[in-house]
Amino acid sequence: MENKIRQLRKGVLELAILGSLYHESHYGYSLIKSISGERDIEITEGTIYPILGRLAKEELVRSEWMESRQGPPRKYYSLTDKGKKAFELLHAEFAKLVRMVGDSSAAPEKKPEPLEGERIDMKKESDDGE
Amino acid sequence: MGNNYSDSVEKIVNNYLKRLKDKLRGLPETDQSDLVKEIQSHIYESFVNDPSEDEIERIFNVLDRLGEPAEVISARMPDTMVQVGKKKKLPLLILIGILIGLFGIPLGLGGIALLFGIIVTVAALVFTYYVLCFSLIVGGWVGMIGSVVNIFAPDFLDKYDIVVMNISGDPTLDGFLGIGISLVCAVLGVILLLLGRHVWRGFTYLINLPFEKIRERRQRRHLQQASQ
Numbered sequence: 001m002e003n004k005i006r007q008l009r010k011g012v013l014e015l016a017i018l019g020s021l022y023h024e025s026h027y028g029y030s031l032i033k034s035i036s037g038e039r040d041i042e043i044t045e046g047t048i049y050p051i052l053g054r055l056a057k058e059e060l061v062r063s064e065w066m067e068s069r070q071g072p073p074r075k076y077y078s079l080t081d082k083g084k085k086a087f088e089l090l091h092a093e094f095a096k097l098v099r100m101v102g103d104s105s106a107a108p109e110k111k112p113e114p115l116e117g118e119r120i121d122m123k124k125e126s127d128d129g130e
Numbered sequence: 131m132g133n134n135y136s137d138s139v140e141k142i143v144n145n146y147l148k149r150l151k152d153k154l155r156g157l158p159e160t161d162q163s164d165l166v167k168e169i170q171s172h173i174y175e176s177f178v179n180d181p182s183e184d185e186i187e188r189i190f191n192v193l194d195r196l197g198e199p200a201e202v203i204s205a206r207m208p209d210t211m212v213q214v215g216k217k218k219k220l221p222l223l224i225l226i227g228i229l230i231g232l233f234g235i236p237l238g239l240g241g242i243a244l245l246f247g248i249i250v251t252v253a254a255l256v257f258t259y260y261v262l263c264f265s266l267i268v269g270g271w272v273g274m275i276g277s278v279v280n281i282f283a284p285d286f287l288d289k290y291d292i293v294v295m296n297i298s299g300d301p302t303l304d305g306f307l308g309i310g311i312s313l314v315c316a317v318l319g320v321i322l323l324l325l326g327r328h329v330w331r332g333f334t335y336l337i338n339l340p341f342e343k344i345r346e347r348r349q350r351r352h353l354q355q356a357s358q
Contacts, residue, residue: 029172
């Protein structure tokens, strides 16, 4: 079961990364903060780097090193045009899937909110990573 | 590089980075240094933002959340994982080679003799099996022909002192009995011959079983590492 949860999370994580970068560019650590926010989602933070690497290879994101006011330089990521289109498509598809799961599972006690997943790209403004 | 770690924290970070670099071996140089720099940056940002008081606790929190080096690089380079696996195996083989070289001549000879014995035994079993098959088939046919001759021309065989079948004393009855028994032998031979391949497959399957299990387990472990 643990494994299933991890797999599900990984798939959604990629979408969340794209969603977060859709609005503004991030470096690794700020991206994690922007995705997890104050929510209690356990992610092994290191896993975003392989995903970012793959997205860069697919030319969905581009990256750029920038000096930081303190500490070592940061590698900033932002979406390419291709990445923006990809996110819009994926996001629409994901919303459909979430609705599908919501309709079909009909959990007995509490009704799942069908549009829960669509909020995933809404970034918490409080974490601007500085 | 502007990071103000204390000596002990620096040591822990460097140890982590060293393990990361080890995992990255085999990648292009620029990719390696890029990823290491990125992780350095991550560790720094995470360290600065961690709420813990004690800095040792803080750095361990940071590395805990970051995950093991294998997780940081996995999925990006599944090929490297395989390469690392291969590289690790090689020294073991060399070690075995050296051990055999040093102590192996007496032990090695025994081993070779044992191996030879096993091979000869298996070969003999296989040989016996097929000889049995063929003798059943050939014997069956010869018996059938003899029996037929016995029915129609009992005197012909008597001339050469060949007794095909002598149970009841009646040549016709003996002939049919002979045909029946021969037929059973021949069919049995053919069946055994056809089964031979399956018996062999079953045998090799049984021998392979423990090795297969080990291989499977190792593969699963690789996959797990790669998919985390």
